[in-house]
Structure formats: structure tokens, C-alpha cells
Amino acid sequence: MDSIYFHPNRFSHSNVLVTGAAQGIGKTVALRLALEGANLALVDRDASVHEYAAELQQSCTGKIFSVTADLENWEGAQTMVDETLSQLNSIDIAINAVGGTIWAKPFERYSDEEIIREIDRSLFTTLWSVRAELPGMIEQQKGTIINVSSVATAGINRVPYAAAKGGVNALTSALAREAASHGIRVVATAPGGTLAPARDIPRGPVPQSDEERAWYQDIVEQTLDSSLMGRYGTLEEQAAAITFLASKEASYITGSVLPVAGGDQG
Template sequence: MHNDHAQGILDGKVVLVTGAAQGIGREVARVAADQAACLVLVDRAEQVAQVAEELPASAKAVHVLADLETWAGAEAAVAYALEQFDRIDVCINAVGGTIWARPFEHYDPEKIQAEITRSLFPTLWMTRAVLPSMKAQGAGTIVNVSSIATRGINRVPYSAAKGGVNALTSALAMEAAADGIRVVATAPGGTQAPARTIPRGPGPEGAQEQQWMQQVVDQTVDSTLMQRYGTLREQAEPIVFLASDAASYITGTVLPVGGGDQGM
């Protein structure tokens, strides 16, 4: 069994995964464990402990609670990872997700602020927090989870946040390449996921918001060539590929994973 494990494309790598309690982050943790990674699972929800426990015994997995919408949370998560493993080879930033669905003029200022805080800042803070140790070791890979919703309806603040993730990816890739650091991203399309154990927001506020959300779903499916949502596994596998040495000559790239919808 150990020999099979040694074939994993993340064998021996210390991989930090944010948003690991559910959704794409959780699936990435599972796939990375199958690929022999040592894992640091980060989330602000206590369910992250259960995710760590569910991984195979052969996966060296630890977990830590942190609110990555704050710099202090990101700094603490990185410090914990370095205490546990002395290095971070890969940082996968999977925290984010639209909270409300509505035309832009129906977002009040507090909602706009909340969307940016949720879907841009955790990636910005984590990237900044993990960079010094990667520079010191002269190697590292950052994989950001963006979205094809940069071209989509009823989610303008979220779209703006993900556009920020794309720009962070390309600009930092240019800056960090000389230090042996790759910075890449995937842009997931619509993804089927089980009911969220930790809700993203208050839920649709009545029939009007239900209708706005349905418009998002319809537009997302219509924009794909495959005319369907993807699975969590279909999102996680490309992320793990980009994190691995198989992608060693790829940096600054945002890979659309949206059934043919390229986003923008």
C-alpha cells in the first residue's frame, strides 16, 4: 500500500487548503490526500476537524480554525502550518462564494462590502501570509480558486472580487517567478454540491430573490457547452494537477473549469 501511495503526484508536499470544511475545499483535501500530500486544513467552521478525521490514516492531516477574512487569521493559519511541518509547499485558496443573488442596484453598501470581504480578502491575506516562507525556501505553488462568474449576472460584487483574484494571480506570478514560486488559478463554473452545512448567507429573501437566483442558474447552464453543472471532483482534480509538479511550467494562468464557459 505504501508503494501505491508513493506514486501520488503530491507525494511529500505540504499542502495547505483553505475553506476545507465543505464544498470544493473539502473535495480538494480528499483528492490531495489520495495523492499523498501532507495536509493542513483551514476553515473557520468546526466541521473542518471532521474532514481531517475522515481522510485515510496514511494522510498526514492537521487542521486549524481561522477566520481568513482577517489578516490575523491568515497569519495564524500559516504560523500553525509552519509549526507543524516547517514548510508550506502548496497553498490552495478555496474560501469564497457569492452570498446574495440580485441585480447590482439591489445591493446595499453593506452587502457589497461583505461580498468583497468574503471572496477577495481571504485569498489576498493568505497569499501575503504564505509568501515570505515560500520566498525563503525558493519554491512554492499558490493555487487560487476564482470563478467564471466574472462574466455572469446578478452577482456583480462577487464577480468583482473574483476579477481581483484573477489579477492577483497574474500580477503575483510575474513578481514571484524569480523566487521559484508559481501562482495559478482555476475558474470553476457552476458546481453541484451537497446542501451546505454552513450556510453562505441568510438564504433567499422571498420569491423575488429566488427568481434572481434561478436566473443565475439558467445563465450558468446556458453559458456552458456541456449544458450542465460540474461535480466537486471535476473541480478538485484540475486544482490538484495545477498544484503538482506536472504543472511546473504553468504560472500566471487562470484555467476555466466551466464545461466550455471561458468566463473572462
């Protein structure tokens, strides 16, 4: 892979909120923003986000602080925004990166409780977050919201997750129309399969049976087959697309969902 080039000071004087910042795409986005001068509110439900914020603050010039909140409910989203505004006074950019498949199996094998949990994890975390972020942006008549969706909207063995991310796409498109008159852009990326270190906070149970492992392997094979490049992406490639959409370079882009999946359009 070629080196990832940073843009020093691209986000200096910008107040940026990043959810899901303790690991995965959200954590990598936070690192890039910190290196490019942003003031950051890092949000996660896991307390490790506090350690990560302190680590970034040691080497970066912007103000960086952290919030623990469960974004699967409205109260958590409102707490996140209230604490961010108390520290940064405004939210110029909000990056909503919480979500992820919990189970991998054919749709008929999901229980009703599992379906609800998938929707709560990968749709309501974004829906509540955006609802909390929006009023302050309307008041200041500017802002950018970037949602993280997925090309798994056309994937197998995770229909509830696909439905949730389809909802994120619809939220992005519909809200962009409402928010444009307030000077607010609303966009999304749709990551494909992405290489990442083992998760400190598992999304769900590890496949145990041969059948469960086969269902997960079907997802891996479909991901590779759907990518024109025939590979998984990297966290840095996902962060590069998100930070581009967050930047002034993307000032004429709204309502769009950008696939970042090696040619897989989802």
C-alpha cells in the same frame, strides 16, 4: 460521469495547505490530496474541519491536521500560516479555496454593507492568505499557489462577487510575475456552476420572496446557457483541475487562470 482516477503518491512528501476545507471544493480537494499522499493543513473558520481532518487521517498515510481561522482578516491568515509551519515546517503548495456568493440580486439592490461583505468573503480571504503564505515560499525559493476564482466574473445578479473574483484573477497574474524569480508558481482555476451537497455552513440567506427566487433562477439559467456542455460540473471535476495545477505536471504553467466550466470562459 466517468470515474475519477487518482494518482497514488503524486503528492507524497509535499506539505499542502488547503483553505475552505470543511465543505465544497476545498473539502473535495483535501480528500484527493490525502489519497495521493500529501501532508495536509486543512483550514476553515468552522470547527467541523477538525472532525474532517481526523476522518482523513484514519485512512491516509500523510500527516493531516486542522486549523480554525477567519481569513477575512490578516490576523486569521497569519495564524493559519504560523500553525501550519509549526506542524509541517514548510508550505510547498497553498490552495486558497475560500469564497462564494452571499447574495444573488441586481447590483442596485445591494446595500453598501453587503458589497463590503462580498469583497471581504471572496477577495480579501485570498489576498490575506497569499500575503501570509508568500514569505516562507520566498525563503525556501520554491512553492505553488493555486487560487480559486470563478467564471462569474461575466455573470449576472452578483456584481460584487464578480468584482471580487476579478481581483483574484488580477492578483494571480500580477503576483506570478513577481514570484517567478523565487521559483514560485501562481495560478488559478475559475469554476463554473458546480453541483454540491447542501451546505452545512450557508454562504448567505436562502431566497425567500418570489423576486429573490427569480433572481437566483436567472443565475442558474445563465450558467447552463454559458456552458457549451449544458450542465453543471462536479466537485470531483473541480478538484481534478486544481490538483493538476498543483502537481509537477504543471511545472511550466504560471500566471494562468484555467476556466473549469464546460467551455464557459468567464
